[in-house]
Amino acid sequence: MSLLSCQDWTPQQIQHLFLTADNIHQQSHTHIRDKILINVFFEPSTRTSLSFECAMKRLGGQVITFQKDSSSLKKGESLEDTIRTLSQYGDLMVLRHPQLEQVSLVSSLIDIPIINGGNGHGEHPTQALLDLYTMYKHFGTNFQTKTILFIGDLKHSRTIHSLMLLIHKYPKMNIYLLAYPGLEADEQTLQRISSIHSQSKNSITIQFNNINYKLFDVIYITRLQKERLDKEQQTYCNFMMTNQIANKMKEDAIIMHPLPRNEEIAPDVDKNHRCHYFKQVKYGILIRMALISNIFK
Numbered sequence: 001m002s003l004l005s006c007q008d009w010t011p012q013q014i015q016h017l018f019l020t021a022d023n024i025h026q027q028s029h030t031h032i033r034d035k036i037l038i039n040v041f042f043e044p045s046t047r048t049s050l051s052f053e054c055a056m057k058r059l060g061g062q063v064i065t066f067q068k069d070s071s072s073l074k075k076g077e078s079l080e081d082t083i084r085t086l087s088q089y090g091d092l093m094v095l096r097h098p099q100l101e102q103v104s105l106v107s108s109l110i111d112i113p114i115i116n117g118g119n120g121h122g123e124h125p126t127q128a129l130l131d132l133y134t135m136y137k138h139f140g141t142n143f144q145t146k147t148i149l150f151i152g153d154l155k156h157s158r159t160i161h162s163l164m165l166l167i168h169k170y171p172k173m174n175i176y177l178l179a180y181p182g183l184e185a186d187e188q189t190l191q192r193i194s195s196i197h198s199q200s201k202n203s204i205t206i207q208f209n210n211i212n213y214k215l216f217d218v219i220y221i222t223r224l225q226k227e228r229l230d231k232e233q234q235t236y237c238n239f240m241m242t243n244q245i246a247n248k249m250k251e252d253a254i255i256m257h258p259l260p261r262n263e264e265i266a267p268d269v270d271k272n273h274r275c276h277y278f279k280q281v282k283y284g285i286l287i288r289m290a291l292i293s294n295i296f297k
């Protein structure tokens with residue numbers, strides 16, 4: 001079973017995945033011992049590629065990593081032929097590609113399951129699942145009633161796009177948005193939030209000079225996706241979370257970020273008890289172990 005989008009997940013499947021992740025170290029994974037995961041990344045990655053590698057190895061499986069710069073792509077081979085070839089070498093592929101359509105296009109060419117490790121500015125479903133799992137670990141099943149503020153490049157952040165699709169499965173949650181200049185969410189997104197979560201459309205967008213930090217249970221921040229901006233598009237990151245701002249939030253609220261961070265979270269926030277971005281990294285292993293173990297069931 002491939003994982004390309006968060007669209008198709010049901011709350012029941014999400015709950016099952018979370019319970020599998022909770023108990024992953026108590027389960028036997030001997031059936032994964034002879035399986036091979038192939039990591040294929042056409043964009044830089046630290047966490048997604050290495051946490052898949054770590055998860056597969058912790059389950060007793062094997063990993064091979066495609067190196068695009070020393071591959072036959074340099075001899076003019078097509079992406080399609082490369083992917084068809086790689087699919088003969090393993091049992092599960094994790095693919096990241098800068099172009100929106102490529103991951104789903106090549107998934108139809110191969111017979112092994114494929115996990116979307118990030119398709120351009122589209123989606124990043126495994127990050128969203130580990131993000132929601134982080135909320136579940138902190139709030140318990142009550143996460144389903146919490147209020148989240150997304151701050152960042154709302155246009156290009158694939159982690160926000162995927163997480164929002166998951167949050168839409170829980171109509172009692174509320175979503176608020178604060179975009180860097182020129183990188184606002186589109187009309188369709190506002191419409192969807194308004195109708196699914198019964199929020200008035202005008203209240204969804206928050207202004208920088210008027211943030212009531214006490215309103216939110218989760219503040220989820222992303223960096224400016226510089227690599228996805230047109231050359232002529234001049235914009236900047238006009239928000240920085242500091243320890244002083246963090247202390248204005250509710251006592252049990254949390255600050256999340258998919259990482260890597262640039263200037264949008266000051267290092268002094270790391271010691272605040274609301275800082276959860278390194279916990280997200282830790283939970284990423286458990287969620288990816290659970291996903292792999294479900295795929296090979």
Ligand code: NCD
Pocket residue numbers: 047048118124127158159222223258259260
């Ligand atoms: C994110 C990504 O690649 O979309 N990183 C990640 O996988 N944790 C976020 C980003 O690059 O800004």
